[in-house]
Amino acid sequence: PTQVRAICCIGAGYVGGPTCSVIALKCPHIKVTIVDVNPVRIAAWNSDVLPVFEPGLDEVVHECRGRNLFFSTDIDAAIQEADLIFVSVNTPTKTSGVGKGFAADLHYVEASTRRIASVATSSKIIVEKSTVPCRTAASMRTILESNSSYTADGTLISFQILSNPEFLAEGTAIRDLLAPDRVLIGSLDTSQGKAAAKALSEVYQNWVNPSKIYETGLWSSELSKLAANALLAQRISSINSLSAICEATGADVDEVAHACGLDARIGPKFLKASVGFGGSCFQKDILNLVYLSESLGLSEVADYWHQVIKMNEYSKERFARKVVSTLFNTITMKKIAVLGFAFKKDTGDTRESAAITLCKYFRQERALISIYDPKVTTNQIMLDLTEPGVVDDAEQVKKQVTIAKSMKEACVDAEAVIICTEWDEFRDASPQDWAEIYASMKKPAFAFDGRGVVDAKILRAVGFKVHTVGKGPLIVDPIWA
Numbered sequence: 001p002t003q004v005r006a007i008c009c010i011g012a013g014y015v016g017g018p019t020c021s022v023i024a025l026k027c028p029h030i031k032v033t034i035v036d037v038n039p040v041r042i043a044a045w046n047s048d049v050l051p052v053f054e055p056g057l058d059e060v061v062h063e064c065r066g067r068n069l070f071f072s073t074d075i076d077a078a079i080q081e082a083d084l085i086f087v088s089v090n091t092p093t094k095t096s097g098v099g100k101g102f103a104a105d106l107h108y109v110e111a112s113t114r115r116i117a118s119v120a121t122s123s124k125i126i127v128e129k130s131t132v133p134c135r136t137a138a139s140m141r142t143i144l145e146s147n148s149s150y151t152a153d154g155t156l157i158s159f160q161i162l163s164n165p166e167f168l169a170e171g172t173a174i175r176d177l178l179a180p181d182r183v184l185i186g187s188l189d190t191s192q193g194k195a196a197a198k199a200l201s202e203v204y205q206n207w208v209n210p211s212k213i214y215e216t217g218l219w220s221s222e223l224s225k226l227a228a229n230a231l232l233a234q235r236i237s238s239i240n241s242l243s244a245i246c247e248a249t250g251a252d253v254d255e256v257a258h259a260c261g262l263d264a265r266i267g268p269k270f271l272k273a274s275v276g277f278g279g280s281c282f283q284k285d286i287l288n289l290v291y292l293s294e295s296l297g298l299s300e301v302a303d304y305w306h307q308v309i310k311m312n313e314y315s316k317e318r319f320a321r322k323v324v325s326t327l328f329n330t331i332t333m334k335k336i337a338v339l340g341f342a343f344k345k346d347t348g349d350t351r352e353s354a355a356i357t358l359c360k361y362f363r364q365e366r367a368l369i370s371i372y373d374p375k376v377t378t379n380q381i382m383l384d385l386t387e388p389g390v391v392d393d394a395e396q397v398k399k400q401v402t403i404a405k406s407m408k409e410a411c412v413d414a415e416a417v418i419i420c421t422e423w424d425e426f427r428d429a430s431p432q433d434w435a436e437i438y439a440s441m442k443k444p445a446f447a448f449d450g451r452g453v454v455d456a457k458i459l460r461a462v463g464f465k466v467h468t469v470g471k472g473p474l475i476v477d478p479i480w481a
């Protein structure tokens with residue numbers, strides 16, 4: 001097909017949901033059906049409380065749902081109807097078998113591919129939206145070609161495979177989708193491959209300027225997604241490594257970042273020091289890149305990128321140790337208020353959130369933890385903290401952890417308040433709010449800003465002892481020396 005009339009998206013997650021909702025919004029002439037094996041998720045997409053929180057998403061879904069946007073568990077019907085199918089399923093890090101802890105688990109991608117091959121009754125364009133290791137498209141193609149059947153009139157069903165990685169960032173997904181920096185489309189260098197790329201490109205051209213659409217070979221496209229995430233995460237680990245030097249010397253990491261960012265070759269973005277990055281992608285995709293490099297016999301390359309992850313682990317641990325050492329080397333039975341549990345602001349997603357690692361550490365030190373997050377549900381927090389691998393005694397977690405309904409409630413009787421997520425609500429709290437929080441806490445009251453969001457001067461003025469990531473001890477009172 002050269003003109004796309006019906007799109008199916010397999011996987012109604014953080015990527016498939018928002019991405020294909022925006023396609024439906026911008027292409028009213030295309031019927032978009034988003035399917036998933038998880039009926040609870042599909043029911044939520046069809047309800048008033050969407051399963052994914054993203055600023056602007058509710059409005060997009062409400063405008064299109066029932067018009068040309070549908071959420072369904074009838075995967076086969078949607079596959080049959082579509083000219084173009086996005087595969088947007090999860091690709092987590094393998095937890096067992098070969099490549100355990102590094103390689104991507106492609107089981108869900110393969111299952112979707114086999115399903116397409118077995119139920120398709122006409123030719124289709126298959127688009128890899130999931131982040132996959134380089135050359136996954138080749139495996140998908142083999143599966144499709146070895147399993148494809150004939151149409152009713154006897155012609156062989158053909159499948160064209162494209163790579164179209166998603167570059168949206170959670171928290172700004174709708175903005176990113178409406179005005180992408182670029183849309184990357186990888187195809188085989190054949191006339192059918194190019195025609196398929198053109199068909200997908202035309203879908204995007206309903207709202208994206210053609211100059212932003214970049215067509216490449218399949219393997220470049222697949223690798224570019226891993227490369228982009230590795231480079232982004234590397235910047236965070238780089239500034240976080242410098243934040244350790246800042247704390248030890250009295251330099252200020254914000255000043256260092258600003259000074260460096262003024263160099264046009266470096267640029268100012270993505271140089272914010274923090275307790276460490278989280279999210280479902282950075283770690284997974286770098287581990288994937290490390291595994292790919294190892295498999296190609298490039299162990300120096302693998303070691304190089306692995307260091308980005310190790311530095312991130314070190315950042316979280318260094319911050320947690322700072323909390324314990326500052327609280328006179330023990331937090332046993334002390335109440336610690338944790339503000340923010342999502343991995344970043346404006347999302348309810350907690351996957352690989354730094355808060356999970358910090359809470360685990362505090363729990364092992366036998367602290368009592370009170371957590372507040374404006375978007376993450378109590379259920380999700382408890383699930384994350386009692387997951388096998390994070391903890392071996394789920395009952396004990398329930399004794400040590402409570403969930404608060406507001407930042408003020410979380411801080412009552414706490415010895416320290418720890419900011420883990422850069423929610424605006426924390427940044428915008430007034431001096432009066434902080435004064436009230438201070439008054440309700442045990443003294444001395446400590447504040448640890450893991451995201452550099454609050455004005456330390458305001459907190460100090462109301463009485464807090466403040467530690468901000470990457471801000472040296474020399475300018476603060478002697479307790480930090």
Ligand code: NAI
Binds near residue numbers: 075
């Ligand atoms: P997710 O876990 O939120 O969603 C994946 C969905 O696929 C789940 O709802 C699952 O039930 C469904 N699924 C799995 N196997 C299926 C099958 N055989 N048939 C039908 N549905 C199936 O994952 P998320 O975050 O949307 O990520 C999807 C992919 O996009 C991953 O490869 C990820 O690396 C990539 N990505 C994620 C970004 C993010 O910010 N979350 C950004 C860019 C890419």
